[in-house]
Amino acid sequence: MLSDSTLLVRRQAALMTLIFSNDESDTVTDRISQGLKIYQNNLLMTAARAISLKYPVLEQMVSNETIVAFTNQLLKKELPNSGDWADWGGMLPALISESSLADDHAYLSEVARLEWFVHQAARGKVAQLEVETLSNLTESDLGSVSLHLSPTLQIMESHFPVYELWGLHQVPDEEVDEGELYRLLVGNTAPHYYMVFQQDYRARIQTLTAHEYAWFRDVLAGMSVERLLGQHQEIDFVSWIEQAINQQWLVAIK
Template sequence: MKNTAMNSTAKTNPMVESALHDTDYQQYLLNEIFSFSKSTALPNEGLSIYQNNLLMTALRSLSISYPVIESMIGDHALYVLTRRLLDMDKPASGDWAEWGSKLSTCLFNSELYESYPYLPDIANVEWAFHTASRSEALAFDSNSLQRLSNSDLEDIRCILSPSVSLLPSAYPQYQLWKAHRSIESGQVPNNSVLETIMKNIDKAEHCIVYQHNGMAKVEVLTEEKLHWMQGVQEGISVASLLDIYPTFDFALWLSEAISKAWLTRLD
């Protein structure tokens, strides 16, 4: 259907025929599809077909990247959010797995937020998990440990792996994510499980998402560890961090960070 429409249009429309020979044709076509205008570059019927196909493709993509959100809000709500997300954030490439990072913003601005303010945080966990699973595995540079004996701590900085995401939250985001993640697609968690979580819905739960041994992982972080790692992420030196958090066990954390592939090197 898609190829037939493209070929037919190219024969009758010089503008599209010219674009077909341009490497930017795909982006040109996407712009036409998303414009929802009365452009004559493509027949209205053709645009409607492309718009619907793209919407369905986008919906499938979000359901893959955000299975927990889909389980929590349902197919219809995800369909509505997909339309809104396409309006605010067009795909930048032909790889749909790279699209969808702004769903949390879409949820924050939606009618759902007032009743379910934790949904954007769950979306952030899901997107971080999705991107971590696609990240390149980077081994820790063990030679960089020599800096601990050769340099002052003021001159040493810990470099986090690109797969690491630090996700603070005022809600039990990990429990909600895990409860929905561990069930079959289309199912909902046991009522008793949800009731237990919802009774403590105001309990803050901070997460780290990362890749380890080729798999995406999600763990809960203490507030102390979250703040330390946020400082690491900001490029603060080890000495300065120890001044800010004098009781923090740097040696213990360093061992954990290396074993879990949170770090790539000491700089």
């Protein structure tokens, strides 16, 4: 038997599907009252507000009107189904990358991806370090031991300086340095690497080198400690473990 919360979520999802139906047939048009159309528009504004809260830098870069247009498109691809608007909107970066804006402004989807990671990290469940598992590093067979990182930790590679763009927009629109914005967007073709994670209940962003990015990529892929040490000899493992504990990246070693 389904729980009351599961039933509620399913009913909410069914209602949202009806409200945002893409069917334009006369039958559906006749069935939906003017009041429901007004409710649909109100929910669109609510959804746009939810997107603005999750993607504030993106909104600064494209305007509120564009956010509403993106939100309307997003509702045709991804309906909220958890009962919490904060859980919804993760498909926006992909939608932007497929839009006409991507031709001349490919960095927008990358900025949105970073903002979604920040949003997830800020809301993520706090994971405590399983201190007793640190002793597993003394095992003779490190081929069966791997590093488990916080579920809030995510890494990304981009050909745009998205962290710098994000930082530049942490001020009101009229205070954004247009000259610096232009400099960041012109000639920055080299890869940039970033990590987003939760520390002390706050989302943090950290830049990574190519070596560090490759290391975290393999750690997140579940590579054993033995293989990690063999393939990433440039990493000071002892110092990294200490940093991983202090920065709250590490959850367990097992």
